[in-house]
Amino acid sequence: MKGTFFKSAAVVACLSSAAAFGFNLDVLGWFQKDNSIDSMIEYVPADTALFLGGVSNEELVTSSDEMMAQLKGNGDAEVVMELLESLPPSKGLDFVNWLVKDYYDVAHNGGLETFQHYGLDIEGASVIYLDGVFPVARIALENEDTFLTLIKQAAQETDVTLGSETIGGQTLTTVELVNKDDVVLKLGFMIKDQVLTTAVISQKEDKVAQEQRFALAKPAQPMPADSWKNDGEAYNFLAASHGYMNLQNIANAILDKDSRTHKQVRALIGDDLPELSAAQMQCKADIVNIVSGAPRIVFGVNHYDVQGDDMALDFSYALEIKNANILGELNKLRGFIPSYLNGSSDLALGLGVGVSSDMVSPVLTSLWRQFTTADFSCEPLLTAQAKLREQNPAALSVFTSMAQNLSGVSFGIFDVEKNESSQIGANYDAIATITSEKPDVLAALAAQYIPILRGIQIPTDGSAVNLADSGLPMDTFVAIKGKHLVAYTGEKSKQVAEQLTTEEVTKRGMVAIAMDSTKLGDLTMNLGQLGANMGQDCTDLYTVSAALTSVPFNLNIREGFNDKGYESSWSMYFKDLAKFKNISRKDLLSSFNIEYLNEQCKWVAAGVETFNEDGAGTFIDTDEANSCNVYESRFEWQYAFGMIEETGSESQYRSSCDSEWEQQEDVDFTCQILGAKEDSFYCLQDDEYKTLYRYTRK
DSSP states (O other): OHHHHHHHHHHHHHHHHHHHHHTOOOOSSOOOSTTSHHHHHTTSBTTOSEEEEEEOOHHHHHTTHHHHGGGTTOSHHHHHHHHHHTSOOOHHHHHHHHHHHHHHHHHTTOHHHHHHHHTBOTTOEEEEEEETTEEEEEEEBSOHHHHHHHHHHHHHHTTOOOEEEEETTEEEEEEEEEEETTEEEEEEEEEETTEEEEEEEETTSOHHHHHHHTTSSOOSSBOOTTHHHHHHHHHTOOTTSEEEEEHHHHHHHHHOTTSHHHHHHHHHHGGGSOOOOHHHHHHHHHHHHHHTTSOEEEEEEEEEEEETTEEEEEEEEEEEOOOHHHHHHHHTTBBOOOTHHHHOTTOSEEEEEOBOHHHHHHHHHHHHHHHHTSOOOOHHHHHHHHHHHTSOGGGHHHHHGGGTTEEEEEEEEEEEEEOTTSTTSEEEEEEEEEEESOHHHHHHHHHHHOGGGTTOOOOSSSOOEEGGGGTOSSOOEEEEETTEEEEEESHHHHHHHHHHTTOOOOOOBSEEEEEEHHHHHHHHHHHHHHHHHTTOOOHHHHHHHHHHHHSOEEEEEEEEEOSSEEEEEEEEEEOOGGGOOOOOGGGGSSEEEEEEEOTTSOEEEEEEEEEOTTSEEEEEEEOTTSSSEEEEEEEEEEEETTEEEEEEEEEEEOSSTTSOOEEEOOOOEEEEEESOOSSEEEEEEESSSEEEEEEEEO
C-alpha cells in the first residue's frame, strides 16, 4: 500500500515539476548571474539518474505563441485534473489541480504572458533532475512577489493551509500531498537568490537531505561543473534544452543497497521493498562495469526556428559508448546512404540501411571474443559466456559470403496513381537500390535466384532492361548505375537512378529515413482505394492518411555509430502551422452530418449529431426519403486530448415511419479525432471493429 501512495505522489511532483520547466522554451546565449545555469548545476548531485537544463530568451519564447494558442478550450486541462483526482484524495492534490487549471487558462495567451503571470525570468535558467527518487525543479524568477501571490491565491481558493518550515535558516512553504499509512509527503516551495526551487520531501528524511534538495547545501559529489556545457559543444545542442539519462547511476541505484535512492525507497515503503538477492549482489560489480561502457543517453535540441507559419526543429539523442575497443569495432559496420534520401523534395517515403557486409562477420567475431574472454564473477554471465563459447561466429561467414562487398540498400517511393488501363490498376513511381563494390557480380547472382531476372543479362554500361518484356505487368527497369544495382519505375525514380551513376560510395551512416507527411498521406489514400477495388478494407490506410495530412511536415532521420557512440538526429520542418486545426470543445458545439467509410472505401451517410454546451448530445437518422426519424439517441458527452466520449445513451429505432419505436440497449461511444479542418474532421472508433467517421458541420 505504501508503494502505491509513493508512486502517486511522485506522479504529482513530476507533473508540477514538468509544468514549471515547460515554461522554459529556448535561448541562444549564456547569462552569468546568481540564477544562471552554472550556479544551479553546483547543487545537482552527481548520482542523479536524470538531468535536463536550459536557458530561455524572449525571441524564442514568443515564437511558439501560435502553437500555445491551441491550448485554449481544448479540454486537456479537465483530463489532467481528472487524472490527479483519481489519485488518493488530499488537499495537496486540490492545490496542484488549481495550478494545472491556472496554467491552461493563461498559456494560450502566449509565452511572454505566461512568464509574466508566474513572475519567471524570460532570460533565466531552469533545471529539472532527480535527487535520488525525488524530483526537483529549479527556475529563475524575475518577480518573486508575483509567484508568491499566485501560490497564496491557489491555497485560498482550494482551502489549503500552507505549511511553513525552516530549513538551513530559510523558509520553506509546503503543501501536504500524502498522509496515510505512515507516509507523509509534501511539495515544498522555496525562493532564494531569485531562484524558485520546488521538490518533494518526506518526513522520514533528516534536515541535511532536505537542505541539499533545496540547494542550501552542495552535495558531497556534485555534477561536474562543465559537463552540461561540454555536452552542448560535443553534440551541438542549443543552450535552450538538453540533458541526459545516466544509465550507470540507475544501475548503481538499483543494485547498491547503500545508495541514496535505495535508502529513500526503503524508508518510504519499508517491508514492501524486496531484498536484493544473493545473485543480484554477486552480479552488481559486473553489471555496473558493463553499463559503464555505455553510461549515458544524452538528448537535446540542435536547432529551432520559426519563420511566419513555418517551423524548423532539429533534435538528437545518443547512446554514449566509452569502451574504445567495442566502439572501434562497431564503427566498422557503417555503410552507404544514398543522397536522394536527404535531398529529394519529391520523395513521399524513403528508407536506407547502410551496413558494410564484409565487416559483419569479423566485427561479431571480435565482439564475441571480447565477451567470452571477459573476467566475470556473476554466475548468469559466466553461464552466458559458456554457451557463447559453444557458438562459433565464424559460421556467419557462410551467410555473409553471399552478400560480399555490399554496403547499403535503399527504397524510395514518390507516387502511386490510379490507372484503369494498367494491368495492376495503378502507376507507381519508386526505386530500390543495392550498393556494392562489384554490382555486376551482384546482378549475376540476382539473375540466378530471382525468377523474373532469370536469363536476363543486365548491361554494365548503365543501360536499363525493362522487365515488362519478361512478363512483369508494369514498366520496371533494372540497371547498373555506377556502384549501384537499381530497380525503378516512374520518371522521378529514373532521375534518381541517373544521379546514382556518379555518386561516390562513402560510409555515411547506418539508417536514414525521409518522409513528407502530405505526400505520404495522399499516397496512402491512393493505396487504400486500390485495395478496396481488390476487396480489402481501406479503413486503416485511410486513417493513417488522415493523421498524416492533419499537420504537414517533412522529416529526415539519420542514425549510426560515430566517435562518441550511436547517435540519432531528427530534422523536422512544419509547414503552414496556421492551417493546423486543433479542435477545442467549443468547436464541437454544433450539428454535424456524419458519414462512415464502408468496406468499398465509400462514404455512407449515417445521420446528424449535435453537441450542446451543457454536455448533452443527440444523434438522429432518417429514412431514405428523409421523411421521418428512424433512429434517435440522447447521450452525455465530453471531449479532451482529441477524444470524443459519449456515455449514458438512451436510444430508440424503428424500421419505417409507420412502425412502432423500439428501445435499443445503451452503447458507449468513443472516437479519436484526426485530420481536423475548419468545418470538418475524421473520428476513428477503435474497439472490436474499427470504423472511421467523417464529421462535417451543417
